[in-house]
Amino acid sequence: MLLIPCPWCGSRDEAEFHYGGQAHVPYPEDPASLDDTQWARYLFFRANPKGPLAERWCHTDGCRRWFNAVRNTATHDILAVYKPGEPRPVIA
Amino acid sequence: MGDTADRRSPLAHTADRFAAATRASGGALRLAELPFLAQVNVRLDPKGPAADAVGLALGMTLPLEPNTVVHGGGLTAVWLGPDEWLVVGPPGSQEGLQEKVRTAIGSEHASVVDVSAQRTTLLVAGRHARDLLAHGCSLDLHPRSLGAGRCAQTTLARAQVVLVPRDAYKPGFWVLVRSSFASYLADWLLDAAAEYTAPKATASAHATSEYAMPQFAETSS
Ligand SMILES: [Zn+2]
Numbered sequence: 001m002l003l004i005p006c007p008w009c010g011s012r013d014e015a016e017f018h019y020g021g022q023a024h025v026p027y028p029e030d031p032a033s034l035d036d037t038q039w040a041r042y043l044f045f046r047a048n049p050k051g052p053l054a055e056r057w058c059h060t061d062g063c064r065r066w067f068n069a070v071r072n073t074a075t076h077d078i079l080a081v082y083k084p085g086e087p088r089p090v091i092a
Numbered sequence: 093m094g095d096t097a098d099r100r101s102p103l104a105h106t107a108d109r110f111a112a113a114t115r116a117s118g119g120a121l122r123l124a125e126l127p128f129l130a131q132v133n134v135r136l137d138p139k140g141p142a143a144d145a146v147g148l149a150l151g152m153t154l155p156l157e158p159n160t161v162v163h164g165g166g167l168t169a170v171w172l173g174p175d176e177w178l179v180v181g182p183p184g185s186q187e188g189l190q191e192k193v194r195t196a197i198g199s200e201h202a203s204v205v206d207v208s209a210q211r212t213t214l215l216v217a218g219r220h221a222r223d224l225l226a227h228g229c230s231l232d233l234h235p236r237s238l239g240a241g242r243c244a245q246t247t248l249a250r251a252q253v254v255l256v257p258r259d260a261y262k263p264g265f266w267v268l269v270r271s272s273f274a275s276y277l278a279d280w281l282l283d284a285a286a287e288y289t290a291p292k293a294t295a296s297a298h299a300t301s302e303y304a305m306p307q308f309a310e311t312s313s
Contacts, residue, residue: 008158008174009158009159009245010159012230013230013247015247061245061246061247061252062245062246063158063172063173063174063245064172064173065173
């Protein structure tokens, strides 16, 4: 079981959270101008690193707020959490 | 509010079992439903003028620190999120409460919703209250982390709840649970409480056994 630190509520069981996929994937500014390849790239292509990945999580059973977390996909270490709108912290 | 004569609270059918468990525990536990509490969900900018206006109207400041509550004037304001609160009042007060909050907000951007029927409230009190909740809750329930003035939204036996320690019952908690989960949670609580509601003879037999477990709970409460 992961302990995930909600930026508001503090550390809680993973079971209280909902996973929201990779963070910082902006909706295309002009979706209508994208061709099929570009649209598919926006919809389906995500980073898959072995190491730190910025992800969205929602504290579903707590404050029900979305936030971002940088998680090491190999070790499950949560390296940083930050609120929506805040920039991704620099991880050494 | 319509005619209240025919209203049944979500746990009306559990009242007898709660009373029996409370009696059988010999004062170690007190289980009861506190039905029909007024609950109004308020969302607004915590830094805007509406927050101050609502605070003035209710005679309390809305809690801004996560996981805290403010009591005042018979009301309890529970922090639900950085821009969201649950204002809990006595049964039947929801309309007046909404009116008061709406008037205070004026034309500011905010949301005020009567959610009194969304959740019912359980009282879990007595010196074994924390031990009972700890059977299904991963949070530290000790007063140093969840004492008076604090609250927590979490899961109890996998059901989403809001825990609010109550000064009036030491130790004691309000457990706010969605109406559709209330029956399940009541059954779970009564089952988890079995060890505190067992007949006295069994309890003393355990206490005199050489395998008796130390009563950690007695010292923690
Ligand atoms: Zn949270």
